Amino acid sequence: MKRRRKQAALSADIDDDYNTRRAKNNEAVKRSREKARKQKEEMDAKLKRLSAENDELEMNVMLLSEELARVKQLAFSKTPCDPQACPFKGNEIMEAFIGIEGGATHSGAVLLDKNGNILSDYCGPSTNYHLIGRENCVHNIEHIYNTVISASAIKVTIKAMGLALSGIDEEEGKNALIEALALRFEPNISRDSIYVCNDSLCCIATAGAFGMGCVSGTGSNCMFLTKNGTVKSCGGFGHMICDDEGSGYWIAHRAIQTVVKHLDDFSTCEYPIDRVVDATWDFFKVSHLNDLIPFFYENFSKAHIASFTVTLAELAREESNTLCRRLFYQAGQDLGKMMASVARKSIKEENIVDSDNVLTVVAAGSVWKSFDLLREGIESSITLFPVEVDKLRLIRITVPNAVGAALLSAAHINMEISINYQNNFVILHEFEIHKKN
Secondary structure: OHHHHHHHHHHHHHHHHHHHHHHHHHHHHHHHHHHHHHHHHHHHHHHHHHHHHHHHHHHHHHHHHHHHHHHHHHHHOOOOOOHHHOOOOOOOOEEEEEEEEEOOOEEEEEEEEOOOOEEEEEEEEOOOHHHHOHHHHHHHHHHHHHHHHHOOOOOEEEEEEEEEEOOOOOHHHHHHHHHHHHHHHOOOOOHHHEEEEEHHHHHHHHHOOOEEEEEEOOOEEEEEEOOOOOEEEEEOOOOOOOOOOOOHHHHHHHHHHHHHHHHOOOOOOOOOOHHHHHHHHHHHOOOOHHHHHHHHOOOOOHHHHHOHHHHHHHHHHHOOOHHHHHHHHHHHHHHHHHHHHHHHHHOOOOOOOOOOOEEEEEEEOHHHHHHHHHHHHHHOOHHHOOOOOOEEEEEEEOOOOHHHHHHHHHHHOOOOOOOOHHHHEEEEEEEEOOOOO
């Protein structure tokens, strides 16, 4: 009996010792987990702050670069905004028009006189109200308006203001924006002197009074402006609905999707992917798939993600990266399909070609700078164009696209700006479509 009691007491001591050590271990694990959780929260907050700071710094660099270029142009060239080159002297006031081309990344603005001379220009922040909200959009437009006027060496009275903004198509949105702007600008500009349209129409108006424009920048869309002012379009529904096919965001997003699915062993990429993986880590400053999640949710910036396309274009050119070249080929295909769709819709109501059966399209947006990577994809889609089109001519605007917005504002109040459209563009490329026998 004594031996059993001794063994029971020893067993109880062991159990108490084990339970004590286990409780201490559990407490240590709990403290360790709490510490790790706090460290992760601190790292996430730091990452979010640094990402926001980085976006702000990138925007500042872009704006300062544009401002430097403008100052250099004013300093080293005799332009109409040079007081010595201008016939208006002293207290004379010139009638002028403001044009603003607003994108998801930044906005360009010009101050135009009635002879088509650029009195001043400016590159400012985004005016896409779907992305930044109507209040911020109005605030940015007011800032751009004041800056482009103050940049002119000539006293002006503003006759009209044209706003060609990305993401704005519905009449309700246009009218609401005009009302909000009128409260800020009246009596300097009346609501009847404010014209709002989609940014695709801006590039068309810069190259001519009507025609087709295909935009591929952060987002994408294609439009045809008819002689009577009606519009036929394809795309422009944004990245949440139709992926903005053929745009910078689409190219970057598709590359990131391919990387994620490949590394997650969901689907194997058929092309070598290591360089694109490395480029993804380097661009976003991450090292794991989960680290990409904040960039598409709480820290989402469509413009920032789209700018990854610049890196992909470099890989396509400098290293002939197969995956990157394929992505640009597919983007070219989609842009070709957009143009063909608009051509088929428009030709039912209007002759869209010139006397030589050539369809001219304004290629606008930063992705068109990589036309060498898009060309084969576009070429694969040319058979989709209507039979009336024998040749597709792509042109690039050589003056600020905001010029078109100013021209549209003048037309809106039945005034005419004297301008030679042929001086506003160069031919990018011509595709033979339907050759005659």
